[in-house]
Amino acid sequence: MADDKNRPDAGVPVEKEPGMVKEIPKKSENFSDWYTSVVLKAELADYAPVRGCMVIRPYGYALWENMQQRLDARFKATGHANAYFPTLIPESFFQREARHVAGFAPEVWWVTHRGSDKLEERLALRPTSEAVINAMFARWVKSYRDLPVLVNQWCNIFRAEKATRLFLRTSEFLWQEGHTLHRTEQEAEEEALKILGLYIDFLENDLCLPVLSGLKPDSEKFAGAERTYTMEAMMPDGQALQAGTSHNLGQGFARVFEIKYLDENNKEQHPWGTSWGVSTRLIGGLIMAHGDDRGLFLPPVVAPVQAVVVPILFGKNDEAVLARCREAVTALAGVRVRLDADTKQTAGWKFNQYEMLGVPVRVEIGPKDLEKQAAVLVPRDGSGKRFVKFADLKSEVDKLLAEVGQRMLESARARLAAMSGAAATFDDFRQLLGRQPGFIRVHWCGSRDCENRIIDETRTTPRVLVPAEQDRTPGRCIACGKETGTVIHYARTY
Numbered sequence: 250m251a252d253d254k255n256r257p258d259a260g261v262p263v264e265k266e267p268g269m270v271k272e273i274p275k276k277s278e279n280f281s282d283w284y285t286s287v288v289l290k291a292e293l294a295d296y297a298p299v300r301g302c303m304v305i306r307p308y309g310y311a312l313w314e315n316m317q318q319r320l321d322a323r324f325k326a327t328g329h330a331n332a333y334f335p336t337l338i339p340e341s342f343f344q345r346e347a348r349h350v351a352g353f354a355p356e357v358w359w360v361t362h363r364g365s366d367k368l369e370e371r372l373a374l375r376p377t378s379e380a381v382i383n384a385m386f387a388r389w390v391k392s393y394r395d396l397p398v399l400v401n402q403w404c405n406i407f408r409a410e411k412a413t414r415l416f417l418r419t420s421e422f423l424w425q426e427g428h429t430l431h432r433t434e435q436e437a438e439e440e441a442l443k444i445l446g447l448y449i450d451f452l453e454n455d456l457c458l459p460v461l462s463g464l465k466p467d468s469e470k471f472a473g474a475e476r477t478y479t480m481e482a483m484m485p486d487g488q489a490l491q492a493g494t495s496h497n498l499g500q501g502f503a504r505v506f507e508i509k510y511l512d513e514n515n516k517e518q519h520p521w522g523t524s525w526g527v528s529t530r531l532i533g534g535l536i537m538a539h540g541d542d543r544g545l546f547l548p549p550v551v552a553p554v555q556a557v558v559v560p561i562l563f564g565k566n567d568e569a570v571l572a573r574c575r576e577a578v579t580a581l582a583g584v585r586v587r588l589d590a591d592t593k594q595t596a597g598w599k600f601n602q603y604e605m606l607g608v609p610v611r612v613e614i615g616p617k618d619l620e621k622q623a624a625v626l627v628p629r630d631g632s633g634k635r636f637v638k639f640a641d642l643k644s645e646v647d648k649l650l651a652e653v654g655q656r657m658l659e660s661a662r663a664r665l666a667a668m669s670g671a672a673a674t675f676d677d678f679r680q681l682l683g684r685q686p687g688f689i690r691v692h693w694c695g696s697r698d699c700e701n702r703i704i705d706e707t708r709t710t711p712r713v714l715v716p717a718e719q720d721r722t723p724g725r726c727i728a729c730g731k732e733t734g735t736v737i738h739y740a741r742t743y
């Protein structure tokens with residue numbers, strides 16, 4: 250039954266008591282409290298007993314599953330296969346790559362006992378899996394015929410965090426990590442870029458989240474990578490959110506883990522590696538980017554419930570209206586739809602509730618619509634009601650879902666553009682930052698000293714280098730005045 254509230258499809262919260270749609274702080278007035286209220290009220294996540302950890306509730310997990318499916322299909326279409334590696338990684342494995350261990354050391358949780366016995370060697374709860382996966386690759390890769398290796402893993406990750414925010418920064422989170430090996434440096438670079446493109450396609454088309462993308466400066470590279478490509482989204486409060494990264498690992502991990510293969514000339518070679526990942530942090534990005542004073546607003550492609558059918562009941566003809574609503578659910582096969590036939594709540598209460606939950610389209614059916622063989626569609630973005638023929642319900646809902654997604658992307662794009670500025674001097678930079686936080690594009694000579702001066706004086710960090718093909722206009726480093734062709738975006742960040 251479509252209106253069975255125990256239906257496990259969407260995990261959509263069902264409020265038991267009347268009057269549960271409570272006020273949330275205004276997004277424009279208190280962004281941080283607004284964010285937390287939406288996460289808790291929409292039942293996406295909750296605080297766990299262990300400080301710094303989160304519980305992902307069924308509605309939040311349904312959203313993550315939809316995101317997973319969309320990404321997983323893209324990974325498989327590009328030849329990758331899923332595997333699973335253990336959570337526990339021996340300390341010695343982890344220490345083989347010096348830069349790697351140094352980069353992660355402050356965030357690692359260590360397991361020191363098995364039952365009451367102290368372990369001879371500590372085990373790390375994976376903060377990322379390069380160490381264990383490359384150790385296994387060394388056993389599996391023998392010949393050039395074994396390459397490329399294209400593996401992905403969906404798993405949990407542990408990184409000790411002191412200051413935590415639900416979804417954005419927690420000590421345990423969910424992600425996918427891709428790990429690949431290739432015969433040539435060029436192939437590895439192509440893979441890193443292919444994945445970057447795949448991620449951008451997912452972010453823009455499925456999450457309606459446009460990003461700036463390109464290389465990280467050396468200071469922000471993944472620990473152990475040759476090159477790190479990043480995607481950076483802009484949040485409405487002017488802070489950047491790193492949405493995901495794709496790393497060209499060079500031969501570094503292959504050398505320390507002694508991954509060797511015989512090439513066609515029977516000569517021993519080290520393969521070239523990549524790794525890449527996105528996490529449940531993206532859910533935090535979605536909430537911030539699209540939500541409003543009425544609550545969550547989910548992109549149609551990944552929304553656990555894409556359309557909610559709300560009967561308008563007046564105590565007259567109610568049975569016929571409910572029957573028509575059930576017909577609507579049947580007609581909407583292929584759309585993730587929910588019928589809220591609860592007679593204890595008013596229609597107005599339900600409107601607020603499903604707006605809070607970010608359901609992209611509402612379908613209203615009342616006694617008058619029965620007579621007119623019609624239905625009313627209301628998009629979550631406030632762009633106004635549509636009166637449609639009942640016979641066209643499915644095609645009209647499909648069309649509206651696509652329109653809503655398109656408008657979400659366009660408005661996020663407009664915000665990204667409005668929140669991207671450029672500064673020619675350090676003074677310009679400071680003024681712009683004071684006036685309008687966001688991405689600030691500057692010339693930079695490439696020196697660590699100049700980078701640190703900018704970081705220290707502005708509390709921003711270098712986010713992403715502007716690709717040379719987009720901008721190689723010479724200018725002067727805003728910190729030292731040296732002429733340079735390197736252009737980089739700075740921003741405050743989550």
Ligand SMILES: [Zn+2]
Pocket residue numbers: 693694695696699726727728729730731
């Ligand atoms: Zn400089």
